[in-house]
Amino acid sequence: MKNKLLIFFVIIVSFGFIRKLSESPVTKNDVVLKYPVSFPKPLYNFEQNKLSPEIFTLGRKLFYDPILSKDSSTSCESCHQRPAAFAHIDHALSHGINSRIGTRNVPALQNLIWKDAFMWDGGVNHLEVQAINPITNPDEMGESLENIINKLRRNKEYATLFRKAYRDSIINSERILKALTQFTGLMISANSRYDRYISGKDTFSDQEKNGLDLFRKKCASCHKEPLFTDNSYHNNGLKPDSSLNDKGRAKLSAIEKDNYKFKIPGLRNIELTFPYMHDGRFRKLKDVMNHYSESANKNMDSDEKLKGIGSLSDKEKKDIIAFLLTLTDREFLNDKRFADPNFR
Numbered sequence: 001m002k003n004k005l006l007i008f009f010v011i012i013v014s015f016g017f018i019r020k021l022s023e024s025p026v027t028k029n030d031v032v033l034k035y036p037v038s039f040p041k042p043l044y045n046f047e048q049n050k051l052s053p054e055i056f057t058l059g060r061k062l063f064y065d066p067i068l069s070k071d072s073s074t075s076c077e078s079c080h081q082r083p084a085a086f087a088h089i090d091h092a093l094s095h096g097i098n099s100r101i102g103t104r105n106v107p108a109l110q111n112l113i114w115k116d117a118f119m120w121d122g123g124v125n126h127l128e129v130q131a132i133n134p135i136t137n138p139d140e141m142g143e144s145l146e147n148i149i150n151k152l153r154r155n156k157e158y159a160t161l162f163r164k165a166y167r168d169s170i171i172n173s174e175r176i177l178k179a180l181t182q183f184t185g186l187m188i189s190a191n192s193r194y195d196r197y198i199s200g201k202d203t204f205s206d207q208e209k210n211g212l213d214l215f216r217k218k219c220a221s222c223h224k225e226p227l228f229t230d231n232s233y234h235n236n237g238l239k240p241d242s243s244l245n246d247k248g249r250a251k252l253s254a255i256e257k258d259n260y261k262f263k264i265p266g267l268r269n270i271e272l273t274f275p276y277m278h279d280g281r282f283r284k285l286k287d288v289m290n291h292y293s294e295s296a297n298k299n300m301d302s303d304e305k306l307k308g309i310g311s312l313s314d315k316e317k318k319d320i321i322a323f324l325l326t327l328t329d330r331e332f333l334n335d336k337r338f339a340d341p342n343f344r
Helices: 002-022 054-063 130-136 144-152 156-168 173-185 193-198 206-217 283-299 314-327
Strands: none
Touching: 002 173, 002 314, 054 156, 144 156, 144 173, 193 206, 193 314, 206 314, 283 314
């Protein structure tokens, strides 16, 4: 009985803490663009989308609101879940309105201002318009910008939020998209144990050090530090799923050499962003390691870089995974700025 009461108390306290965080007002300091000096210059800048607490707050509200979907059942957060570094751990493939299932795994949202294109095939080339794709996709949110604008104009709460953000009552697609961009663009993950180790503020075990060394020799040609992606596209040797028949970048470019090439994802917070690969076929990092150690080396269509990985021993696989776990950024995952403002 005592244990049940303790669990109940913890739940109540935790819910109160979450509520307090989600209701905390956003300050000017909260929307200052900050990143380590070791990071390259962002590809997206906020010069034409000046950061402000009010616009960020509006973007956060929109991100968590299912009003953006056709039947008001699906929000951005439905797929991009905060505990999973804004990836989707519930399913291998994206889910949308009317229980529809998409064709690809949901990528994590982090360090987006360093990306030159979005989606697994690079089909969107600007952060400010990225949200249009899931919003209008019939298997995701299935809505139109015109309908969203009309719904928001009829909503008194949004009328107030837009007025605070833009100092007038105009609600249009540009403002909606720029507000979402401010919220997602500030999702910067840069304070993992790896980052602290690189800056001399933390230590690694011998296993983690060996894992980092192996990673740099075997994986870093594609997963380039410090963002752990080079924004390129490669065929990673996965046997195509016949039920999806997803040809990757070739679907967009119509170039045969792009068949089964997908964008290299960043690896930060990879401990929590399972399932892995563009079709979510692997749920464990050891399965990913096995693939690159075995299948990727034997598939004739694999990128040449992957064939250079060679066969990894069990110890080497474990050491690399130990290093990958140091990329988990607890500060980012617990950042109150990104908490659901609708939680009550």
